[in-house]
Amino acid sequence: MTQPLLKMTAITKHFPGVLAVDHVNLEVLPGEIHGLLGENGAGKSTLLKILSGAHHPDSGSIELNGQPITLENPHQAQRQGIVTIYQEFNLVPQLTIAENVFIGREPGRGVLLNWRTMADQTRAVIEPLGIHIDPLTRVRDLSVAEQQMVEIARALSMQSRIIIMDEPTSALSEHEVVRLIEIMQNLKAKGLSIIFVTHRLDEVMRSCDRVTVLRDGRNAGEADVKNITVPDIIRMMVGRTVDDLYAGKHALPTANPVALRVSKLRRKVNIQDPHAIVLHDISFEVRQGEILGIAGLVGAGRTEIARAIFGADPLESGEVYIGSELVNIKTPQDAIRQGIGLVPEDRKQQALFLALAVRENTTIAALNRVLNRLGFVNARSEADLMDQYQRTLNIRMTSGEVRVRNLSGGNQQKVVIARWMALQPKVLIVDEPTRGIDVAAKAEVHSLLHQMAAQGIAVIMISSELPEILGMSDRIITICEGRLTGEVLRADATQEKLMELMTRRESAAV
Amino acid sequence: MDQATTDPKLMDSSSQRLDIAKLLGQFAPLVFLVVLIIIFAVATEGRFLNPLNLFNVLRQVSVTGMIAIGMTFVILTGGIDLSVGSLLALAGMAAAIAFKGTNQNTLSLEASDAVGLGVAGAVIIACLVGAFGGFLQGMVITRMGIPAFIVTLGGLTIWRGLTLILSNGGPISGFTADYRYLGQGLIPLPFLTEITQSRVPIGIPIPVILFLIFAVLAHVALRYTKYGRHVYAVGGNPEAARLSGLNVKNITLSVYIIVGFFAGLGGLVSSARFNSSEAVAGIGSELDVIAAVVIGGTSLFGGEGNVLGTVIGALLIGVLVNGLVMLNVSSYLQQIIIGLIIILAVAFDRFVKSRRRS
Numbered sequence: 001m002t003q004p005l006l007k008m009t010a011i012t013k014h015f016p017g018v019l020a021v022d023h024v025n026l027e028v029l030p031g032e033i034h035g036l037l038g039e040n041g042a043g044k045s046t047l048l049k050i051l052s053g054a055h056h057p058d059s060g061s062i063e064l065n066g067q068p069i070t071l072e073n074p075h076q077a078q079r080q081g082i083v084t085i086y087q088e089f090n091l092v093p094q095l096t097i098a099e100n101v102f103i104g105r106e107p108g109r110g111v112l113l114n115w116r117t118m119a120d121q122t123r124a125v126i127e128p129l130g131i132h133i134d135p136l137t138r139v140r141d142l143s144v145a146e147q148q149m150v151e152i153a154r155a156l157s158m159q160s161r162i163i164i165m166d167e168p169t170s171a172l173s174e175h176e177v178v179r180l181i182e183i184m185q186n187l188k189a190k191g192l193s194i195i196f197v198t199h200r201l202d203e204v205m206r207s208c209d210r211v212t213v214l215r216d217g218r219n220a221g222e223a224d225v226k227n228i229t230v231p232d233i234i235r236m237m238v239g240r241t242v243d244d245l246y247a248g249k250h251a252l253p254t255a256n257p258v259a260l261r262v263s264k265l266r267r268k269v270n271i272q273d274p275h276a277i278v279l280h281d282i283s284f285e286v287r288q289g290e291i292l293g294i295a296g297l298v299g300a301g302r303t304e305i306a307r308a309i310f311g312a313d314p315l316e317s318g319e320v321y322i323g324s325e326l327v328n329i330k331t332p333q334d335a336i337r338q339g340i341g342l343v344p345e346d347r348k349q350q351a352l353f354l355a356l357a358v359r360e361n362t363t364i365a366a367l368n369r370v371l372n373r374l375g376f377v378n379a380r381s382e383a384d385l386m387d388q389y390q391r392t393l394n395i396r397m398t399s400g401e402v403r404v405r406n407l408s409g410g411n412q413q414k415v416v417i418a419r420w421m422a423l424q425p426k427v428l429i430v431d432e433p434t435r436g437i438d439v440a441a442k443a444e445v446h447s448l449l450h451q452m453a454a455q456g457i458a459v460i461m462i463s464s465e466l467p468e469i470l471g472m473s474d475r476i477i478t479i480c481e482g483r484l485t486g487e488v489l490r491a492d493a494t495q496e497k498l499m500e501l502m503t504r505r506e507s508a509a510v
Numbered sequence: 511m512d513q514a515t516t517d518p519k520l521m522d523s524s525s526q527r528l529d530i531a532k533l534l535g536q537f538a539p540l541v542f543l544v545v546l547i548i549i550f551a552v553a554t555e556g557r558f559l560n561p562l563n564l565f566n567v568l569r570q571v572s573v574t575g576m577i578a579i580g581m582t583f584v585i586l587t588g589g590i591d592l593s594v595g596s597l598l599a600l601a602g603m604a605a606a607i608a609f610k611g612t613n614q615n616t617l618s619l620e621a622s623d624a625v626g627l628g629v630a631g632a633v634i635i636a637c638l639v640g641a642f643g644g645f646l647q648g649m650v651i652t653r654m655g656i657p658a659f660i661v662t663l664g665g666l667t668i669w670r671g672l673t674l675i676l677s678n679g680g681p682i683s684g685f686t687a688d689y690r691y692l693g694q695g696l697i698p699l700p701f702l703t704e705i706t707q708s709r710v711p712i713g714i715p716i717p718v719i720l721f722l723i724f725a726v727l728a729h730v731a732l733r734y735t736k737y738g739r740h741v742y743a744v745g746g747n748p749e750a751a752r753l754s755g756l757n758v759k760n761i762t763l764s765v766y767i768i769v770g771f772f773a774g775l776g777g778l779v780s781s782a783r784f785n786s787s788e789a790v791a792g793i794g795s796e797l798d799v800i801a802a803v804v805i806g807g808t809s810l811f812g813g814e815g816n817v818l819g820t821v822i823g824a825l826l827i828g829v830l831v832n833g834l835v836m837l838n839v840s841s842y843l844q845q846i847i848i849g850l851i852i853i854l855a856v857a858f859d860r861f862v863k864s865r866r867r868s
Contacts, residue, residue: 312753336755350753353746355813364743365754367736376734419754 003066005030005193006051006082006162011060013046020046022217023060028162033184033194035204035225038214039237039466044197047214048164051195052084053077064161081161085151085168093140097131098122100139101154125153129183145176152183163187164195169203170299174505181207199297200503201230213237231496238466238495254287257323259458260340260427261285265308265318267482277301279308279482282318286427286458291449293473294462295498301482302462303345306429310342311335322426336365339426343416343433345462351416352404359386359400361415366422389418394444410441417448428452429460434468446472466495478502538862539806539822542855543829550833558833561702561712569783571828572717573598573776574795575821578802579721579728580769582820585803586732587745587765588812589651589658593665594773594799595792597643600669602777605636606682606787609689613677629688633778640774641767643669648766652759658766666796674789683786692716693783717779724772729817741765745812802827805855826855 006028013020021043028034038044049055051062053071062069064080071077077084091100098118099106107117115136122135129149139147148168155163165184169177184194184207196208204211205225213221213236221236265282279301286292296302307313309320311329320327322338329335332342344350353361363370363382370381386400393414397407404415413433420428430449434442449472453459463469469476476493478486478501486501550558557563577594584591607613611626627635643665650661696713703712732738743751744761752758781787806823808815830851834844 310753331757332753333755333757342753344753349747349749351750353743353750353813355746355809356742360739360742364739364751364756367739371736375736376730377736377739379734 002029004028004063005065007063007066008047008051009061009063011047011050011057011062013050013055013057020217021050021057021214024214024217024219026212027222028193028195029210030193031188031191032209033188033196033207035208035211036195036197036214037201037204037211037233037237038220042214042220042237043217044214045166046217048084048166048195048197051077051082051164053082078158078160081159082164083155083158083160083162084164085148085155085166087167087170089147089151091139091147091150094138096136096138097126097133097142097150097153098135100150101125101135101157103154105158121157122153125157126150128186129153129156130179145172145179148172148180149183152187156187160192162193162195164197166197167199167298168196169198169200170297177203200505201233201499202503202505204233205230230500234496234499238499256288256290256456258285258321259288259290259323260309260460261321262305262309263319263321265305266316267304267308267313268316277304277482279304279315282479282482282484284477284484284487286460288426288456288458289453290474291453291459291461291472293469293476294460294479295466295469295476296479296502298464300479300502302479303431304482305479306342306344306431306460306462309335310340310429312342336423336425339424341420341423341425341428343413343420343428343430345431345435347409347412347416347436351419352412354403354405356404357401358395358397358404358407358415359383361404362386362389362400362418363422365419369422385422389421392421393418393448408438408441410437410444413437413441413445414448417445421452425457427458427460429462431462432464433461434463434465466498469498470495478504480504538859539819539826539855542858543822543826546826546829546833546851550829550836554833554836558836561706562708562710563832563836565696565712565715565718567825567828567832568718568721569715570832571824572715572721573780573783574798574802574827575721575824576717576724576779577769577772577776577795577799578806578820578824579724579817580765580772581799581803582728582806582808582815582817583732583741583765583768584658585745585800585808585810586741586812586815587762588748589762589765590800590810591644591647591658591662591665591766591769592796593643593647593662593669594769594776595795596666596669596673597640597770597773598777598780598792598795599673599787599789600643600676600777601636601639601774602781602787602791603673603676603682603789604639605632605778606685606781607676608632608635609685610682613682629686629692632689633692633775636774636778636781637771638774640777641771644766644768644770644773645763647770648763651766652762670789670793677787677789679789681786681788685782685785690782690785693779693781694785717783720775720779724775725817725821732817737761737764742813745814747813798827801852805852805859807859823855826851 004027008024008026010023010025011021012023024043024047026047036044046055050057051071053074053076062071069080071080092103101122102118107114107121119135126135126149129152131146131149133146139150142150152163168180172180181203184196187194198204208225210222210224211233212219213233215237263283265279267279277299282305294302294305304313308315308318311331311334320329327338329338348354353364359382363385367377370378370385372378383400389395390400395411395414395418397411404412407415433449434445437445449459449461461472470493474490476488476498477484478498480502485504488497577598581591581594609626609629609632647661647665650656651658693716695716697719698711698713706712732741740751740756740761743754743756744758748758777791780791802823803820804810804823805826806815806819806821808819830848831844834847839847
């Protein structure tokens with residue numbers, strides 16, 4: 001066997017309260033495309049951040065060409081020839097392609113840039129990648145795929161030996177993916193190694209030579225791609241039973257009346273925002289007291305469906321029915337008036353007022369409940385409302401006057417849920433309800449969702465964690481690339497089946 | 511059981527500590543103001559504390575203070591209004607023309623000359639012009655999505671130009687006593703006049719009364735109404751506010767109307783006080799107004815602050831100018847000192863707040 005180019009041995013990394021990676025090994029051979037696979041939270045990102053110098057391992061060793069190396073910071077990693085291309089590109093949109101490729105290493109004399117040289121050198125790197133664009137074009141005028149090529153060009157111009165690509169295909173069209181894989185093969189032929197992270201197993205089968213699978217922060221398998229099949233990979237990724245964390249299930253509410261029905265939600269490609277996710281005729285319904293899970297990969301359109309129903313993003317066409325009544329929702333205010341609530345995916349950016357007190361955060365949407373006859377906020381009723389939800393949700397805080405930024409993630413999430421409970425919604429959409437919160441709080445949030453369903457609220461739950469989807473939902477719908485690709489009852493659902501539906505792209509489904 | 515409530519001792523001590531720090535944090539500008547007053551009182555051998563002088567300071571800060579109340583709403587939403595000085599001049603001019611029924615600068619003081627709308631008319635016109643100016647700017651900001659800084663920077667020159675056109679460039683002066691009363695009048699306090707053996711009557715100036723009434727109203731609105739809560743929410747996190755069902759556009763629009771209203775009222779009061787509507791009134795006053803709000807602890811990023819702080823901020827600037835004048839500090843040096851004090855006051859506020867957080 002050839003000597004590995006990169007050898008990571010027994011890498012361990014703790015974060016407060018979490019063992020992110022636990023004695024993980026990774027070997028990458030020279031001139032290969034190596035798939036790094038695993039569910040969300042399996043430890044891929046941590047491993048990559050260690051490799052790019054952004055995190056330092058607690059223990060373990062890294063060897064490059066048989067020589068032990070340390071990676072103190074991203075700059076050092078780059079000097080060793082390890083370059084990472086993140087999902088969120090590291091490009092400066094206002095600058096040109098050439099400036100981005102040479103950022104920090106601009107050719108020139110003294111403080112003067114040599115534009116001619118920079119443009120020529122850039123052209124020499126980008127043309128083999130199939131970009132025939134003036135190097136002096138601004139990056140913001142490029143498509144996502146083109147921006148990605150600029151990132152790759154930058155990596156190449158740094159004489160890198162290993163290029164790490166973190167979900168490079170998630171924002172690309174099928175055609176662009178084919179092109180990217182071609183380029184990856186070319187780079188491989190030139191002797192570069194690529195670490196390829198993706199959720200799309202068909203791409204793994206098409207492009208990778210070998211894969212390493214992580215699960216729960218540990219190695220779950222390593223194989224030559226030619227010896228395995230997609231189900232093998234899924235088995236390695238999943239490899240565990242859904243434990244009884246999700247106790248408290250109630251009877252399937254198949255007889256309950258429909259609480260919300262959406263029909264043919266559609267959002268076209270937007271010229272103003274060409275990278276926005278489109279939706280193709282999404283239709284489904286959810287009954288009172290039911291928990292409907294929406295499963296899909298990041299970027300599949302799950303959040304967009306939620307935001308469309310809630311009136312947060314404009315829709316092109318589609319109908320929303322509350323009960324049997326067609327309603328017109330143009331803004332979140334309309335949605336709230338119809339009894340729909342949304343716990344958004346990003347607590348801090350989209351839900352919390354970090355500078356305000358817990359009390360103010362809890363009652364902001366339901367102030368009408370605590371106004372006195374003159375229209376002033378009645379401090380006593382407001383405090384009572386706060387107390388009531390603090391008790392119901394077990395929000396841990398010294399008082400309602402504490403700023404919400406001082407609470408833990410789990411308690412913050414409970415505050416956001418309390419805000420909606422105070423409005424007594426008919427339908428509650430929760431987008432990644434347990435992202436970034438600890439296990440105990442997670443269980444509490446789950447039991448709250450069950451309680452709400454038991455009270456007859458229709459709950460729509462979006463989650464990237466399949467065990468959560470499987471454990472919580474009465475019924476699951478799957479989304480891939482803005483299309484509804486399947487519907488599964490809880491009894492029939494398995495991770496393998498969902499994974500297959502979540503990655504069923506249009507071209508593959510035909 | 512809830513961890514926090516099972517241990518009352520822990521809860522008490524932590525909340526107490528919080529309260530002291532919080533009080534100091536809340537009143538950092540006040541502490542600063544008191545220190546300044548003491549310094550001036552000592553340096554002027556008590557002359558600074560003469561009631562006549564104190565009421566004079568109050569009268570001087572009233573117009574800036576009123577507009578700063580409105581500006582507090584704007585800055586709480588994360589916005590800014592640079593046009594208030596020009597809007598003040600426009601509203602003052604409009605009020606003068608409405609009152610006199612002409613834009614000719616007749617210097618007569620006779621009430622019989624007033625063929626216009628009378629004092630009530632002048633008040634209404636001034637406030638309406640201000641509020642409407644704010645409304646137009648607010649519409650451009652919220653409906654076209656142009657940053658407030660840009661829109662109101664444009665407004666700053668547009669309203670000034672409009673004022674100059676209306677007045678042919680000159681002042682409109684000479685009003686009746688009832689008009690002037692709004693700027694020059696006072697509610698006499700005879701006992702103070704007696705005690706201090708003052709030759710001129712001492713009393714609470716009308717602009718000060720207006721300033722304080724509106725300060726109280728604004729405080730109540732921000733603190734005890736749904737609307738006020740929404741203003742903080744929009745400034746704290748507009749996206750979260752929208753997703754919580756708040757009408758972010760209309761709330762944002764409303765604060766520009768409010769600050770416009772106060773600029774209009776301020777224009778009327780200055781016109782009455784100086785017995786003249788000047789086309790050049792209020793030039794640069796937007797900076798005093800913004801300084802008062804910021805010294806008062808309101809965050810330029812929105813979502814944090816209150817009217818109480820703004821009142822203190824306005825007083826602080828007034829006290830500083832007055833005290834330096836009394837001490838015969840050269841007007842050149844005054845500007846440097848005022849600038850330094852503004853920075854120092856905000857630095858002190860930051861310092862206290864950061865201590866409170868840690």
